[in-house]
Amino acid sequence: MDGEEVAVAGWAHEIRDLGGITFILLRDREGTIQAVFKEDENEELFEKAQEVGREDVIMIEGTVKESDQAPGDRELMPTSLEIIGDAEQPLPMEVSKDIDSDRATRLDNRFMDLRRPEIHAIFSLRSHLIESMEEYFDKNDYINIQTPNIAKMGAEGGAELFPVVYYGEEAFLSQSPQLYKQMLMAAGFDKVYETGTAFRAENSNTSRHVSEISMFDVELAFIEDQDDVMDVLENSLRYTLEETAKKSADDLEELGVELTVPEEDFPRISFEEARRILKEEYDYEPAEEDDLDTKGEKLLGEHFEEQGHPAFFVIGYPGEKFYYMEAREGDKYGSRRFDLIYKGLELASGGQREHDMDKLMAAIEEEGIDPEDISFYLESFKFGMPPHGGYGLGLDRLVRQVAELDNVKEGILFPRDPDRLTP
Amino acid sequence: MDGEEVAVAGWAHEIRDLGGITFILLRDREGTIQAVFKEDENEELFEKAQEVGREDVIMIEGTVKESDQAPGDRELMPTSLEIIGDAEQPLPMEVSKDIDSDRATRLDNRFMDLRRPEIHAIFSLRSHLIESMEEYFDKNDYINIQTPNIAKMGAEGGAELFPVVYYGEEAFLSQSPQLYKQMLMAAGFDKVYETGTAFRAENSNTSRHVSEISMFDVELAFIEDQDDVMDVLENSLRYTLEETAKKSADDLEELGVELTVPEEDFPRISFEEARRILKEEYDYEPAEEDDLDTKGEKLLGEHFEEQGHPAFFVIGYPGEKFYYMEAREGDKYGSRRFDLIYKGLELASGGQREHDMDKLMAAIEEEGIDPEDISFYLESFKFGMPPHGGYGLGLDRLVRQVAELDNVKEGILFPRDPDRLTP
Structure with missing residues (x-):
């Protein structure tokens, strides 16, 4: 030089x-x-x-x-x-000096905020995480799909939907590609992934939620049970972290973060076992019987982190959405639904799906959904549907956990929440 | 075996x-x-x-x-x-027999339609096209970005926007990441790309339009002029076609399509030259003075195809959107805006952007846009904006042209148009 x-x-x-x-x-x-x-x-x-x-x-x-x-x-x-x-003076916020503007000021002037090397590093890291994740699935012959963002009905019932006026008709922004990726299993696509957006009109301002979420969705057919799905999630996450550790070495240094790739198998424990650990080791009982809640996940994260496991699965969550398969006779878990918890935060949810039409209809009825509203989805179960499963992984949460950010919004260029529609 | x-x-x-x-x-x-x-x-x-x-x-x-x-x-x-x-009988449509159901029936029963090997091949091809395109930009150190889908205002003025109710406030679905990718040039991101969705409430049913469009957007800073942008588009498209020809050899065979990769430089002609060719060789004059129109593009496509050029650029389109740079003194074209025409269809539009605040404000005023509506965007020009440019490429159109489909909807899993909101 x-x-x-x-x-x-x-x-x-x-x-x-x-x-x-x-x-x-x-x-x-x-x-x-x-x-x-x-x-x-x-x-x-x-x-x-x-x-x-x-x-x-x-x-x-x-x-x-x-x-x-x-x-x-x-x-x-x-x-x-x-x-x-030319840059006008005074500047709307500091770029070079170590003055921490509050988050609202920073997000209002995001184009200035993003000039700070430590903020820039987050988005270089994010880019490498997504690139590596997609690379894993491309190498393994998954089909990269794009499903609609505007739908007649939400995937998970009526709550938390953003209404859209669609040529005079009422429609909604998609909460999840769930129904569409399942239909593609009926279409013989076998293995699909999508990097897309989920829209949730949650009127809450937490460090984990935003209104526009970047999701990574996966679905695969001809599975034995949820273990096949967890294998894919585990292997792809390990690959993603390994590759990102290499590609984003500079970014991680700028962020002062050490990214450890979990070498060993991710522990897979039952929901009951998770509750037992919380009760016995932390004297903590989550308020809702069918959930572990945020604090519970954090404590479990500590428990497994101490044993050298930043990531682990909890299997057999009780009754959730109609499309999850409930336990079959002889199953050792209460259901075939799992969560992946990474560094104490729920990063992905998935499981085997119900592909038996009668059981599916019973679950839909129990949830109070009008089958007519999702008839286009139900049709695809009638003409040869293979067993299948999959998961959705929150990319913003992945960025947050890898970069060790205090809020999921820090890992999104222009986040959307109940109070923020610009920039 | x-x-x-x-x-x-x-x-x-x-x-x-x-x-x-x-x-x-x-x-x-x-x-x-x-x-x-x-x-x-x-x-x-x-x-x-x-x-x-x-x-x-x-x-x-x-x-x-x-x-x-x-x-x-x-x-x-x-x-x-x-x-x-089990599959119920009768089937809602044929999968194995060579009976051509009409498009509406096929899209209504898309999960069955997608089982047909020749339809499946389109989406395997599409996946490889997107994978290869992203690969080019990943290799060249572009940052993969995600910009918001819900915005306070459209990127291109008020027309053709889908209204969304955003926590009681009026908002719209994004027509383009244009304003956001330009803001990232002010943020020092230098080279970005996005695989995203553009929403256009066009109330027309043509073979080229849908309401949800898969777009591939690129923006880069510190350019000399539009040629730098065209170089990126040309090189990335050539790479994409080369890689796809290898990865999707089976799909192309199933579709009966021969994919020729343009080896030579893409011709770059002026808007006036394009009009001259149409007039002199085809005795055709597009109705609008500032456009080439669909028929004109098709004829020009034939003209260049005969010379062994499936792809070519037309440079210097007259007065378009405020963010395009008009001609500077000494420029040989009327503006710094270009279109890429591939096999007779407009595939991408781009150019150098106006980064001079005074000229930008004049263009905004001329277009009748209230600067207050895009103040979050205009702010980013005040504090050090480098020269920059970029383009947007229609992925659905790319699939259509490569797979030689008669309608852009054939290359979309679950297309959206004025008459179609399901499946």
């Missing part, structure tokens, strides 16, 4: 004026480099450097020089300087 | 009863294999075979035997047969 002629373009991250000498720290996507403007060496260039304001877009040509004193042990001796894009 | 013991599961594609001998053609994702049930060899199994109906899901264990008379030169001598999933 020493002596190399370069042209670099980026933002004026910091400007220091030492009287007769001006340092401009130029920031681009890769990092920063310091350019040195000396009055006694090139007065014209030095004068031009005085015009540069913080966060201006500039282009500098010059020679790289090794230097012990400079950040990154090198600096740029400029031969030309051009201001490509 | 000869003599191999196998277990195969799939659908009973065809059943032929020859008196004392029954042939069942089993179909799975990979293809078909014929199983032979002989009464005089195994009566019990033969009886069971009589219970199998067309499109039942079945599992057969047995031995593979080479056979000149069998389709694919091999057949299966079964040792066991299980009916996993």
Whole structure:
């Protein structure tokens, strides 16, 4: 690098004026480099450097020089300087200084917030997580699918749906590709995945929820039981973390995060066993009998983390949505539904689906859903439906857990919640 | 393969009863294999075979035997047969026979339609096209982004928007990630791509339009002019076609399509030149002065196809959306906006964007847009915006053109149009 002629373009991250000498720290996507403007060496260039304001877009040509004193042990001796894009002053928020603006200010000025190297790293990491995840399924001959976002009815009943006016007709934004990916099992697609969006009109502001969720959905046919589905989830998550640890080494360093890839098999415990651990080790009983709740998942996460297991499955959740298969005679779990908990947070839910039409109809009736509303889905069970299962994994949650963020919104470029529709 | 013991599961594609001998053609994702049930060899199994109906899901264990008379030169001598999933009779549409149901019937019963090998091939091809396209950008260090689907305002003004009720507030489904990907250029993201959905409430039923569109969007900063953007589009499309020709060789054969990868540079002609060719060679003048229209694109497609160029660029379209850069002094084109036409259909539109705040404001005013409505976007131009450009490519159109389909809906699993909200 020493002596190399370069042209670099980026933002004026910091400007220091030492009287007769001006340092401009130029920031681009890769990092920063310091350019040195000396009055006694090139007065014209030095004068031009005085015009540069913080966060201006500039282009500098010059020679790289090794230097012990400079950040990154090198600096740029400029031969030309051009201001490509002016930044108004004052800035709406700080980029270079370590002043923590509150989250609302940061999200309001997201284009400035995203300039901060530690924020940028989150989205480079996110990109690598998604790339690696898809790579696993591409390599294993899954078909990448796109299902509709606008539907006549939600996949999971009427609650928490965003209404859309569809050419004068009432419609809703999709909560999940559940019904569509099951229909594709009836269509002989065998193995599918989708990177899509789920819309949930939850009127709550927690660190785990947003209104637009990036989901990674998987479905596969001709399975024996839920273990086949868990195998896919376990193997693909391990692959994703391994690949991301390599591709995003710089991002993880910027974030100060050590990403450990779980080498051993993920523990698979029953729902009852999970409740027992909570009661016996933490004297904690989740309020709802059919759930582990957020605190319970966190405590279980600690329990398994101590044993070297950041990820584990809980199998056999009681009565959930109609499409999950309930226990068959001889099953050792209460149902064929599971959750994957990663670093103390529910990351994915899945299981074997009910493919027996009579049992499915009984479950739909019990849930109080009008079969007419999902007749297009029920039709696909009548003409040869193979046994199948799958899961949905929250990509925003995956980013949150890997990057160790305090809120799922931190891992979304432009999050949507009950109070936020812009930017 | 000869003599191999196998277990195969799939659908009973065809059943032929020859008196004392029954042939069942089993179909799975990979293809078909014929199983032979002989009464005089195994009566019990033969009886069971009589219970199998067309499109039942079945599992057969047995031995593979080479056979000149069998389709694919091999057949299966079964040792066991299980009916996993019954199909009601009559079937809602034919899967194995060459009866062309009309499009409405096929889309109504899409889960059956998708069982047909020639329809399945379209979606295997589509998956490979998207996989290859993303691969190009992953390899070239683009960041994979996800921008919001629900927005306060459309990217391109008020027309053709689907209204959403967002926690009691009026909002719209996104027409394009345009404003967001530009904001990310201000955020220093440099090179981004998104595989997403665009929603257009166009009340027209053509072979080119649907209401939910799969889009591939790209944006890059620090460009010289639109040529840099066209280079990316050209190189990525060539890579995508090359890779897909390899990965989807079977699908292309099933579809009877020969995919030729354009080796030579894509021609880049001006808008005026395009109009001149239409006038002089085809005596055709598009009705609108600022457009080439569908027929014009088709004729130009023929013109260039004859010269061995399935893809070409038309540069310098007159006054379009505010975010396109108009011609600068000395430019040889009327604007910096281009279209990519592939096999006679507009596949992508893009160009250099206006990054000068004053010129941008003038264009916004001229288009009659209230700057207040997009203030979140305009803010990002005030604090250091680099020159940038990009494009949006219609993935459904790409599938249509590569698979040589007569309608864009044929390449979408569950298409949405003014008359179709289910399945």
